[in-house]
Amino acid sequence: MRDLLPILKTLNKNKASPLLLILQIALTFTILVNAIYMMILKEQELVQPTGLAESQLFSFRTHFEGSDEEKNAALDTDLADIRALASVESVSTITSMPLTNWGRSLDVGLTPEEDERITHAGYYGSDDTIVDTLGLRVVAGRNLQHNDVVHTYFDGHTESASVLVSQDLAHKIRPNDWRSVIGETIYVESVPQKVVGIVETMKSPWRFWYAYDMTVISSVREHYEESIIVVKAKPGQREIAMEEVQALMLKKPGRQLDAFKSFEQIKTENLQADYAVSQTLKAVIAALACVTMLGIFGQARYTVYKRRKQIGTRRALGATQADILRYFMIENAVVSLFGITLGIVIAITANIYLVNYFGLTSVPGDYLIAGAIVMLLAGQLAVTYPAMIAARVPPAIATRTA
Amino acid sequence: MLSMRHLSKAYYTDTIKTQALQPFDLRIEQGEFVSVVGPSGSGKTTFLNITGLLEDFCDGSYELDGFNVEKLSDKAKSKLRNEKVGFIFQSFNLIPELNLYDNVDMPLRYRKLSSKERHERIMDALNKVGLASRKDHYPSQLSGGQQQRVAIARAIAGKPSFLLADEPTGNLDSKMADSIMELLMDINAQGTSIVMVTHDTQQAEKAHRIIEIRDGVIIERKHCNKAIA
Numbered sequence: 001m002r003d004l005l006p007i008l009k010t011l012n013k014n015k016a017s018p019l020l021l022i023l024q025i026a027l028t029f030t031i032l033v034n035a036i037y038m039m040i041l042k043e044q045e046l047v048q049p050t051g052l053a054e055s056q057l058f059s060f061r062t063h064f065e066g067s068d069e070e071k072n073a074a075l076d077t078d079l080a081d082i083r084a085l086a087s088v089e090s091v092s093t094i095t096s097m098p099l100t101n102w103g104r105s106l107d108v109g110l111t112p113e114e115d116e117r118i119t120h121a122g123y124y125g126s127d128d129t130i131v132d133t134l135g136l137r138v139v140a141g142r143n144l145q146h147n148d149v150v151h152t153y154f155d156g157h158t159e160s161a162s163v164l165v166s167q168d169l170a171h172k173i174r175p176n177d178w179r180s181v182i183g184e185t186i187y188v189e190s191v192p193q194k195v196v197g198i199v200e201t202m203k204s205p206w207r208f209w210y211a212y213d214m215t216v217i218s219s220v221r222e223h224y225e226e227s228i229i230v231v232k233a234k235p236g237q238r239e240i241a242m243e244e245v246q247a248l249m250l251k252k253p254g255r256q257l258d259a260f261k262s263f264e265q266i267k268t269e270n271l272q273a274d275y276a277v278s279q280t281l282k283a284v285i286a287a288l289a290c291v292t293m294l295g296i297f298g299q300a301r302y303t304v305y306k307r308r309k310q311i312g313t314r315r316a317l318g319a320t321q322a323d324i325l326r327y328f329m330i331e332n333a334v335v336s337l338f339g340i341t342l343g344i345v346i347a348i349t350a351n352i353y354l355v356n357y358f359g360l361t362s363v364p365g366d367y368l369i370a371g372a373i374v375m376l377l378a379g380q381l382a383v384t385y386p387a388m389i390a391a392r393v394p395p396a397i398a399t400r401t402a
Numbered sequence: 403m404l405s406m407r408h409l410s411k412a413y414y415t416d417t418i419k420t421q422a423l424q425p426f427d428l429r430i431e432q433g434e435f436v437s438v439v440g441p442s443g444s445g446k447t448t449f450l451n452i453t454g455l456l457e458d459f460c461d462g463s464y465e466l467d468g469f470n471v472e473k474l475s476d477k478a479k480s481k482l483r484n485e486k487v488g489f490i491f492q493s494f495n496l497i498p499e500l501n502l503y504d505n506v507d508m509p510l511r512y513r514k515l516s517s518k519e520r521h522e523r524i525m526d527a528l529n530k531v532g533l534a535s536r537k538d539h540y541p542s543q544l545s546g547g548q549q550q551r552v553a554i555a556r557a558i559a560g561k562p563s564f565l566l567a568d569e570p571t572g573n574l575d576s577k578m579a580d581s582i583m584e585l586l587m588d589i590n591a592q593g594t595s596i597v598m599v600t601h602d603t604q605q606a607e608k609a610h611r612i613i614e615i616r617d618g619v620i621i622e623r624k625h626c627n628k629a630i631a
Contacts, residue, residue, distance in 0.1 A: 004513050006504055013499035177496075269405050279443070313495040316456055317509040318484020319479045395483075396456040398495055399568050 003327050007334055018335050021299050021303060025339025025375065028292040030347045032285060033371040037363045039281040046271050046278065050098055051201025053135025054090065057263040058242050059097050059230040062249060063256055064223065068153050072223040081248055082231060085162055087241035090232040092133040095125040095156065096205050099270040103205035107190040107215065110173065114190060121214040122164075122204025123188065125156035127221045131164070133197065135234045136399055139167060140199030141182040146218040148196070156220030164192040167201040168213035170195075188216055207270060238262060251378050293382040300332060300386035304393075310395030311390050321391040328387035329380060336379035340372045403455065404430040404564065404595070409462030411448055422448045425462060426620040428613070430597065432563065435590045436552065437606035438599045440615035446599045447568065452488050453597055454478045454566045456591055471570060484512050488557030488594075492569035494549045496541040496556075503511050503537040505555045513560070527559035531585060547578030553583065558589055565589065567598040571605055
């Protein structure tokens with residue numbers, strides 16, 4: 001560390017170019033730390049569990065004709081036929097599927113008054129088979145039962161029935177004791193519904209929605225012209241089940257199938273844009289890191305070139321190659337540390353603004369520390385080659401140049 | 403003591419060999435003041451660089467204060483330069499961002515000396531060149547002659563056996579040049595050997611001995627100005 005004091009004095013005397021580098025490092029640090037944090041949040045969002053037996057599920061839309069009773073009977077037949085397939089474990093009809101961006105969002109409150117609404121929630125109408133079919137987990141109360149099920153043509157949410165709610169919704173209704181929601185009457189779009197159970201996780205159709213985690217699963221089964229059927233294949237047999245179900249349904253005269261997709265397909269389509277954002281962020285982060293490292297490299301290379309005679313003089317006066325190498329490495333570390341410190345100040349200030357004005361989550365301290373270490377190491381890596389060139393400057397330069 | 407035997411130096415490019423110094427023998431005793439003269443391009447600086455271990459030689463042998471230079475690693479040569487040799491350059495080669503004190507401190511920082519000892523040596527050297535009171539000034543605040551004095555202080559602070567001076571008065575007017583020569587002669591009188599490359603025959607005459615280099619050939623002009631101290 002014998003070089004530290006002269007380095008600090010030199011930087012203090014000759015501030016302009018190190019200041020520019022310090023500023024570049026500071027801004028890069030701020031942007032990098034925030035971008036990495038955003039990217040990690042995005043990635044976490046992409047792998048967030050849906051609570052469903054994703055690898056076994058597929059769903060499709062099909063249509064029915066005839067009177068109300070005929071449609072209901074046709075739906076029952078379809079469900080029974082599919083259930084009878086050897087590759088199928090369970091099958092249900094449901095009014096929409098999570099992550100499909102299509103479904104119903106309704107007010108939820110403990111009174112029928114609209115202005116006393118607690119939150120919005122995603123609404124699913126189905127029957128007593130849905131918990132098994134989707135692979136949900138009832139964590140309090142009971143599952144829907146056969147005698148809970150109400151049949152209706154459309155707009156099932158206008159019927160009073162027994163419902164399950166997601167744990168997040170229960171927690172929103174009763175933050176201090178979410179289990180106490182069991183047995184309560186909640187009002188969904190001002191219609192009373194009796195909560196009989198709570199499922200651990202069930203998501204709404206819209207991932208960007210604030211109430212994505214809050215859902216109501218009602219025991220009202222609809223038999224509209226177009227119904228959604230969701231199938232849970234036996235483990236490892238989804239492809240066979242998809243083929244068998246497709247073949248079975250297309251045998252039925254005049255039958256159309258639409259949106260015949262595995263749940264992974266639904267999820268991939270839904271996440272595609274976010275996945276692209278995440279990949280772009282990664283590219284931006286990598287490019288920014290490269291630009292900064294090139295900046296450090298260029299600055300160090302220029303400094304070495306400018307100081308060739310000074311380096312030669314130092315060598316003539318007794319500095320070893322290692323001394324010269326160390327000098328440039330320490331100088332870079334000092335500049336980087338100043339830059340990182342300034343970067344931390346900017347990052348914290350920017351964070352306070354972002355949190356206060358835009359309600360974003362602040363970047364955790366761990367990221368700042370990790371970012372600082374990475375930035376320091378990147379700086380050292382960038383300066384190594386120019387420092388090695390400096391170390392190879394021959395001492396005879398001291399007498400050879402004017 | 404410095405002893406060179408059959409020493410020569412050539413530079414090579416892809417196709418051309420340039421013989422910078424023809425083989426020569428030379429011995430410089432402790433306490434001697436030797437001037438090296440010769441026209442531009444004759445090999446003076448090459449000679450000085452080899453003497454100061456700044457450049458390698460091709461053939462022959464060189465012993466500096468009992469060390470056989472040929473067998474030393476780059477690191478060992480740096481150490482030997484630092485401890486045995488003090489350099490004075492034509493254009494002073496001070497570090498503009500450091501004040502006088504830190505400039506003189508620079509070679510001492512490459513040694514394992516306590517900060518107290520370094521401080522004493524720096525102040526002692528600056529006193530000898532008459533600039534102790536300006537230790538916090540920067541080189542740009544000094545005249546050329548004063549800057550060369552600082553360079554001399556930097557060279558003697560390490561208490562070297564040899565001072566190698568490359569045209570030390572080349573960038574100075576005659577009055578300043580005389581005062582620098584007086585300083586060098588004082589230092590020499592205290593036992594430090596000096597090898598000085600110069601164009602100035604008048605200043606060269608002040609040494610104990612003059613060596614002339616012409617086209618890479620070293621010719622000793624036996625000349626004694628005064629006895630070695």
